[in-house]
Amino acid sequence: MLSESDLAALIITLKLASITTLLLLLIGTPIAWWLSQSRSRFKFLFEAIIALPLVLPPTVLGFYLLVALGPNGPIGGLMQSLGGQSLAFTFSGLVLGSMIYSMPFVIQPLQSAFTAIGKRPMEVAATLRASPLDRFFSIAVPLARPGFLTASVLGFAHTVGEFGVVLMIGGNIPGETQVLSIAIYDHVEILEYNQAHWLSGGLLLLSFLMLLSVYALNRRFSITDRC
Amino acid sequence: MTIEVRYTIKRQDFILDVDFKIPSQGITAIFGQSGCGKTTLLRIIAGLESCQTGFLKVGDMLWQDEQFLVPPHQRSIGYVFQEASLFAHLNVQKNLEYGLRRINKKDYKVSLQQAIDLLGIRPLLQRKIHQLSGGEQQRVAIARALATSPKLLLMDEPLSALDLKRKHEIMPYLESLHDELSIPIIYVSHAPGEIARLADHLILMDAGKIIDSGSVSELFTRLDLPLAHGDKASALIHAQVSGHDMEFNLTYLDFPGGRFTVSYKPIEINHPVRLRVIARDVSLTLEHQSQTSILNIFPAVIAEILPENDSQLMIRLSLNSVFLLCRLTKKSASLLDLSVGKAVYAQVKTVALLL
Structure with a gap:
């Protein structure tokens, strides 16, 4: 069944996906809120940048990240001059890469959920003495709950499934940066189809279960009558 | 304040x-x-x-x-x-x-x-x-x-x-x-x-x-304003309940221009009420009619006359400084020879009690 390195890859994958999703929710929520409320002329620019990972080949994204994170790149160089190490081929580098890669999958559902709420509930809350921060947490967040659920699952699942970016910036260090998708690739390359089956089947099941829960929960939480 | x-x-x-x-x-x-x-x-x-x-x-x-x-x-x-x-x-x-x-x-x-x-x-x-x-x-x-x-x-x-x-x-x-x-x-x-x-x-x-x-x-009731024109033009009158007639099941409502008689309403004496009288429910006569089924007849003075459309006029009546609107045909006005300042009797066919 699962070898020791496969198990390590599974744990790293789940850890990576969890941390990435959590950080993306933290950073993505205010960005999505701003995008849903802003009437700035430059909003389209930010929307295009956020959607970029959707269309860019992961290897292109991975390549630029590798350059940026490496010891001679701007981010890696900065890290080294601050006494740290360059981020290329580290778990932290993977998290950063995954965040960029999965960003649209978290921000876009949040943005459309916030937009769907409309201005009215926030105005009502304002006339009921709720400060802007108060109404964000007491009105916008609960009303956007289906959006948060979708964003979390899509962000998580998309990170689990990434390959190109990870390969470029994480390398393939077992126990450190080797994730499931790359472990599968390795097994296939040396014709260990049995192992590849186990891992692929597991991922297939996991992805399906996650999507199933999103659709089931969103149906339960759906707010049909907004008036 | x-x-x-x-x-x-x-x-x-x-x-x-x-x-x-x-x-x-x-x-x-x-x-x-x-x-x-x-x-x-x-x-x-x-x-x-x-x-x-x-x-x-x-x-x-x-x-x-x-x-x-x-x-x-x-x-x-x-x-x-x-x-x-x-x-x-x-x-x-x-x-x-x-x-x-x-x-x-x-x-x-x-x-x-x-x-x-x-x-x-x-x-x-x-x-x-x-x-x-x-x-x-x-x-x-x-x-x-x-x-x-x-x-x-x-x-x-x-x-x-x-x-x-x-x-x-x-x-x-x-x-x-x-x-x-x-x-x-x-x-x-x-x-x-x-x-x-x-x-x-x-x-x-x-x-x-x-x-x-x-x-x-x-x-x-200001004829220079849009509210006093059209089908729903009406006057609003503040009155208070002054008594009930249990024999005929009626309620009396007093206002400065007189007394309205309406179907019995279970309201205490002296309770304030609002009445709405629609302009098309008011007609005018030159003499007090006694041979009529209309109960609510008040002496009034014509305060203002304005043409409403090709065939009708809107008239503002003063009933002891309370105003009523009345919509008439130009023909009726001409037959009665109505003009500002003329004393008339206003017959109110229906009155809505707004409470």
């Missing part, structure tokens, strides 16, 4: 230019056609519409001047929107408590229980929002606004999204707000019927400007 409002706003296709004071008691209605700026004005008073300059003072509370602006959540207002706009993720009880939990205990004037009883929503407290009818939702929304003990209640056509049956369902609750709470209310509407029933004071708006303001009964 008064409410002072001064704003001049220019937008691409819209100018709002208002400067008025209203008494901070009773219901002040803002009346005008759609797009005249009445909702924008209400939103400005609530602080929901941002405008850089202007002046707004409610009693001793300054909410905006040249240097100073109080954000909406720090204004002691209640706002009832056209649609109930209840929070879909909270049940009725939680909706009601939302504003209540956010005000200081020392500012409690209206208790939650009082608001619940006033709007008759006690049986609904544990319901989810989508289980309520449109009329019930609007009643919850009004109670939710009241529960914050506002110093000023703003209502933006609270009945316009409802059908006639729901309107009639809510109207008595709005009337009880007027009678039982001392909170001043600004009520935006384009329905003269609602204003006749509810309002004490009236502001008429057109194209972003205030064309006149005053007591409802005065403005309803």
Whole structure:
């Protein structure tokens, strides 16, 4: 069944996906809120940048990240001059890469959920003495709950499934940066189809279960009558 | 205590230019056609519409001047929107408590229980929002606004999204707000019927400007204003119950111009009532008719005559300084030789009791 390195890859994958999703929710929520409320002329620019990972080949994204994170790149160089190490081929580098890669999958559902709420509930809350921060947490967040659920699952699942970016910036260090998708690739390359089956089947099941829960929960939480 | 409002706003296709004071008691209605700026004005008073300059003072509370602006959540207002706009993720009880939990205990004037009883929503407290009818939702929304003990209640056509049956369902609750709470209310509407029933004071708006303001009964009968024209033109009369005739099941209502006789209404003696008399239900005679089925006949003097259309005239009658409107054909006016200052008898066919 699962070898020791496969198990390590599974744990790293789940850890990576969890941390990435959590950080993306933290950073993505205010960005999505701003995008849903802003009437700035430059909003389209930010929307295009956020959607970029959707269309860019992961290897292109991975390549630029590798350059940026490496010891001679701007981010890696900065890290080294601050006494740290360059981020290329580290778990932290993977998290950063995954965040960029999965960003649209978290921000876009949040943005459309916030937009769907409309201005009215926030105005009502304002006339009921709720400060802007108060109404964000007491009105916008609960009303956007289906959006948060979708964003979390899509962000998580998309990170689990990434390959190109990870390969470029994480390398393939077992126990450190080797994730499931790359472990599968390795097994296939040396014709260990049995192992590849186990891992692929597991991922297939996991992805399906996650999507199933999103659709089931969103149906339960759906707010049909907004008036 | 008064409410002072001064704003001049220019937008691409819209100018709002208002400067008025209203008494901070009773219901002040803002009346005008759609797009005249009445909702924008209400939103400005609530602080929901941002405008850089202007002046707004409610009693001793300054909410905006040249240097100073109080954000909406720090204004002691209640706002009832056209649609109930209840929070879909909270049940009725939680909706009601939302504003209540956010005000200081020392500012409690209206208790939650009082608001619940006033709007008759006690049986609904544990319901989810989508289980309520449109009329019930609007009643919850009004109670939710009241529960914050506002110093000023703003209502933006609270009945316009409802059908006639729901309107009639809510109207008595709005009337009880007027009678039982001392909170001043600004009520935006384009329905003269609602204003006749509810309002004490009236502001008429057109194209972003205030064309006149005053007591409802005065403005309803001013022939230079749009309210005194058309099919629904009517006079509003304040009267009080002076007695009942149990033999014929009648109730007598006295007003400065005389006494109305109407079908029996179980109202206490001396209780104030509002009457609405529609202009087309009033006819004129030169002599007091005794051979007629009409009971309500009053001596009157013609105060003003204005042509209504090709064939009809609108006449303003003074009944001892109370005004009635009367719509006649030009032919009748010519036959009776009517002119301003002439003494006539006004026969009122039907009168609506508004309570």
